[in-house]
Amino acid sequence: MYLTHCPDFSLPQPEPCVIAMGFFDGVHIGHQQVIATAKKIAEKRKVKLAVMTFFPHPKEVLSHGKARMAYLTPIETKGENFARLGVDKLYVIKFDMNFAELSPKEFINKYVVGLGAVHVVAGFDFTYGYRGQGNMETISADGNGCFQVTTVSKLEHGGRKISSTLIRELLSKGDVGDIAPYLGDFYETRGEVLLYSRSQKRGSLKAEISTYPYYTLPADGFYEIEAHVENHVYHGVSHVRSKRGGSITMEIELFYLRKNIRDWTIKIKWLNRLSESKKVKMKAN
Template sequence: METLHLTHESINQSLQVKPSAVAVGFFDGVHKGHQAVIQKAKEKADELGIQSAVMTFDPHPSVVLKKGKINAHYITPLEEKEQVLASMGIDYMFVVKFDKSLAQLSPQEFVDSFFVGLGVQHVVAGFDFTFGHKGKGTMEILPELSHGRFTQSVIAKVEKEEDKISSTRIRQVLDEGRVEEAKTLLGRPYSIKGKVIEGDKRGRTIGFHTANMEIDHDYYLPKIGVYAVRVIHQGTSYPAMANLGVKPTFEGDREPNVEVHIFDFDEDLYDQMIVVEFHLMVREEKRFSGVEELKGQLVDDEAQIRHFFSDR
């Protein structure tokens, strides 16, 4: 997959891009609803004998349009989104910089630059996708704006248990620690990626050696608590228990961090990248009266998580 980072000003005739069928949207999470849009673009690309493409935006429009908002947190930060799309067999990923100049484009200007200017022959989007200044461009008026230069498909909402699958819904279930439901909506476990850094080494003194993660702050983190997780390291998956929280039994941290205890594993992971997949929330984080009470709870947590993974 080839990734192109674009601005309104960067699209010109010298840009070497083959004709494509493009799925367009922000696609945070690349969940099952998004996958329906992307799969339709792939099918049209195959039908027309052209490239498949996904057009997304960075950063999230809210960072630009909402006063005082400095950054956003994502279910799939851009790097992870790129990996998911590559695994789906997409040919092009168009990353459009969302800035004030983009937000000022009229719907027609947006179409002329980002669809016609990129040689798009077919556009696929969800029923609620909008574009152009103040979102005045809709899929309903896209045929009029295309002037016959490309065709389009609109994907109806994808539902699970009579509720629309959306990034907002996934954030809600993550807020409640319902990571199993997030997995159902995403079509894969919710995961985060980060580097293992040196911690306070307190875990090894109580029999639970942990790897502390340096988390990219772009991630939308689930509810604070203890989780059954799988740690992916160099292509191998290991069952583990994770604490996402601020360690209130000790001095406590201002920001939530993730530390994982990988079962039956004794390798040095410092400065190495790992992926943590969240499979089940075991309990909420709480303050214990002392180290012994904490150790007893961790033994119970490990037994419960080992049992959870025993038939999976």
């Protein structure tokens, strides 16, 4: 359910629920912990489990478009991940300047109490309301005791905080092989096959991919990838290159693929970065 803060918009009928709140970009291990905690509470209280998230990212709005976000996942992919985690309802609030002007108490009364929350779960660093003045220490008072609150503590791996920011940093360096312990899986992008050509050797296929919006490609270089097309999995190599003007191209070569996949949606999992020598060796195998 998409919610917009404006005078003529009315909320859906409230229903008792546990709400997990956050931006949840990437739905990484930390986010999954928030949702798993909320799910246990919802099951115990025999109510629905809801997730509340926001779009676009507050940094983009509050900077008036000057700070461009490198999103990890679009809303649609988030929704699929939430469904796999057992979420019953997804509320997506449009983050605009009208919404940003809400005081912490106004936000809680309208969008938390107003949606029937009996319990709220969020990470320790979650903030809300005007200039992020509300936090997990103020949320109970802002809700006037209408719901209970559980705060999920910081999670770390290898001495580093699990966060979307860290995953973006790893992508920017091309360190895709280091992402899985933080994300819970290899990083994934989706796109559409544009131009392609075939090689007689092993029936491999080379293609240019148009990546869908709100994904972030790794740094320029060659990568070992796993491509998912219509319930089939193919292994291959991807070459990411930046062009003048800021555009990025992605070309892939998939091995042992004989189908025509033009205009198909392709899901790519980024396994490892390849040196030039490793790329040549992989193609030879």
